[in-house]
Amino acid sequence: MNRVSKFILIVAGFALAGVALAGIVVFLSCAKKEATHKETLVARVKDRTISVNEFIRRAEYTIRPAYCRGDNYIHRKIVLNSLIAEKLMALEAGENNELTNNHEFQQYLLGRKEQAMRQWLFYEVGIRPVKLDTAEIRRLYSVAGRVYRVSFLNCPDHETAHDIYRKLTVGKISFEQMARELSAKKNVPQKEIKFDAPEPDVVHQALYEPSIKKGQLIGPLEVAPDSYVILRVDGWRSYPALTDQQQADRLKQVKDKLTERQAIARYEKFIGQLMGDKKLQFNPEIFKRLVNILGPEYFKTEKEKKEMFNKKFWNKDNEMMVRKNGLEQLGEMAGQTFFTIDGQAWTVERFMDHLQRHPLVFRRKKFPQNQFARHFRQAVADMIRDYYLTRVAYERGYDKIPEVQRYEQMWKDNLLALYHKKQYLDRHDIKGKKGMAIIKEVLDPYVAQLRQKYQDQIEINTDAFEKIKLTRIDMFAIQPNQAFPVVVPSFPQLTTHNMLDYGRKMDYPESGKDL
CATH class of the missing domain: 3.10.50.40 (Chitinase A; domain 3)
Known part of the structure; x- marks a missing residue:
């Protein structure tokens, strides 16, 4: 299985039929290996760390710029320097600023963490217990070609x-x-x-x-x-699979398919047991009013969505960012009950606040406007299902899993770095300069200053770095049917520096704990 399929198991749609099946995505890369060993770090920047796995994901699961898109040693050094620069800018942004104090931003990061916790739950409940049958493997292998x-x-x-x-x-x-x-x-x-x-x-x-x-x-x-x-x-x-390598690859494909199948079946059974005695009841009047307010938001044009996304750069996953007049209407009904479940009443205010940490996921992406109410009802039900799965994940302590914490920190540092980058560029005259010129003439010198400032707090695991191999394939990995489908943040275009001429060699190249 390649790196992407190790990282995400997808049950995708029947493409030409124009539909999509609800998918379950695995949070981990090489999950079984990571669940029993410590992660190897490639760099440490003060209290921030970059693991080898994070390095590979950030380089391969999104589009790298042309100046570091290759698989050669020079480009790999630029990738590492860029990720370190992101951590440096996050440190400069600090923990107390306009962005970190923003409630919606806090909810977004919480949602990212909780999605990772649910994906860890899927691994523990669905994948880990799988035992494959040899006869079933042989049967499927015989027709897999x-x-x-x-x-x-x-x-x-x-x-x-x-x-x-x-x-x-x-x-x-x-x-x-x-x-x-x-x-x-x-x-x-x-x-x-x-x-x-x-x-x-x-x-x-x-x-x-x-x-x-x-x-x-x-x-x-x-x-x-x-x-x-x-x-x-x-x-x-x-x-037919003729060579030893072809036979090994096909056998792995078969085992992965059977594992995925069993894992999803186990997880669906677990969800059924968890949700079986819970009844979701909507307030008909409030449901209708929300459909009238939120429906038009789902059917916004791509231009309208882009304009709204540009105002909130940290949450481009959310299809439903409500206009000002819609927010005013929602404010008027904030205290009214939208639905009840398991003896709890969810007000409109609570529902809308929860959407900031779990955007609605529609099982079908395209449907007529007159069907919005039905699909909205399903999306809310799926959100509530995830709410209870998240509670189980908290009860099991998955918020303390080092990989989960690192995943949340990765997104936080990326967004803090973007925030600080914008602030820095706003203070400089970049009129008439384009992307590459801005990096070389403005950002490269600034990042060099930061490397000097944090010189004694930067460590690099050169042994691990030398062993990393990257592909040259452009790729943008997504997790279908998840609240936050984008797998990793965009590549940090902050520096073109191609030397590891700073910091010191890392003394402790492992992080986390045995799980």
């Missing part, structure tokens, strides 16, 4: 899907005729499906069976709430 050609029909609801499937199976209508009736394009939608393609697991389970035959109808399969697909297997090509 297939690339299927399928035709498919998208169906809007359960009743329609089953009615279509019945007509197809009894021969009342051909697959082609039904496709023409359902699609304005009047053709049969088709696609290829590989074993490692990000399709819903229900599709994988149905297709990757030794008993599958050419021409077979499969379905209806529910690939998202109220979204079904019927497949027809048009054929397949088989690609």
Whole structure:
């Protein structure tokens, strides 16, 4: 499994069907290894640290600028210097400023931490207990080399899907005729499906069976709430794993798929037990008013969203940043009950405050405006589910996990550095200067001053650094269907310095505790 798939297990949508299945994302990279060993640090800046894993994620899970995009030694030194510069600017920003005192900012960081705690919970509840069956591994391995050609029909609801499937199976209508009736394009939608393609697991389970035959109808399969697909297997090509490396890679793919499948099933059972006796009841009048206020916010144009995001740079994950007039209406109903659950009443004020630490996640990203109420109800229910999962995570002490704390600190330092960078640039004349000129002429000299200022408090683990390898592939990693989908902060474009000519060699290159 590559670094991204180690870091995130995704149950993605049936791409051409235009839907998305709720995904569960694993917080850890090489989770099992990190859960039993201490993390290796590559740098320490006063009381801040940068682990090897963080270095790799910050370099590979977002787009690096051209001046350090390569995998050579010079570029790796620029990456490290940039991450250290970010810590230095965060230190200069301090712990008591306009940003750190902002309640919404505090809630955002808390939300980031709590999401990491839930992902750790998923590992402990779902992944750690998995025991794979050898016979099941062999069965799946035998068909994992297939690339299927399928035709498919998208169906809007359960009743329609089953009615279509019945007509197809009894021969009342051909697959082609039904496709023409359902699609304005009047053709049969088709696609290829590989074993490692990000399709819903229900599709994988149905297709990757030794008993599958050419021409077979499969379905209806529910690939998202109220979204079904019927497949027809048009054929397949088989690609045997010939070399030792190909066989090892395929075996790992199979084990990862079976692990993911079992882990999600275990976690869903855990959630069912946790939420089984809890009843969510909405206040109909307040629910309707919130739909009327928040609905238009979800359907803002991309230009409107960008304008609002630019005003709150730390929370670009949030699809629903409310306009001033909407906030005024929400303020008028702040004390009224929005819903009750488990004997607790949630007021509108409490709900809106909680949204700052857990933005709503809609199971489907695109839907008509007249369906907003239904999808809003589901998103609120999912938010409440995560609220109770977070409580379990706190009870288990996952907020004290070093990796969770480091994850929160990474985001905090990134945003503090951006805040300080803006303040610094606002005090300097950069009119007419563009990105690279600003870095070289303004930021490089300033970061050099900071390196000198903190010279005695910077340590670098050169032994660990020398062993790090980076890819040259541009990548932007996201976690679908999470409150905060962006995996790591944007790369800190603060310096082009390409030498490790400061600080001292690290004496204690490990951090955290054995878990």
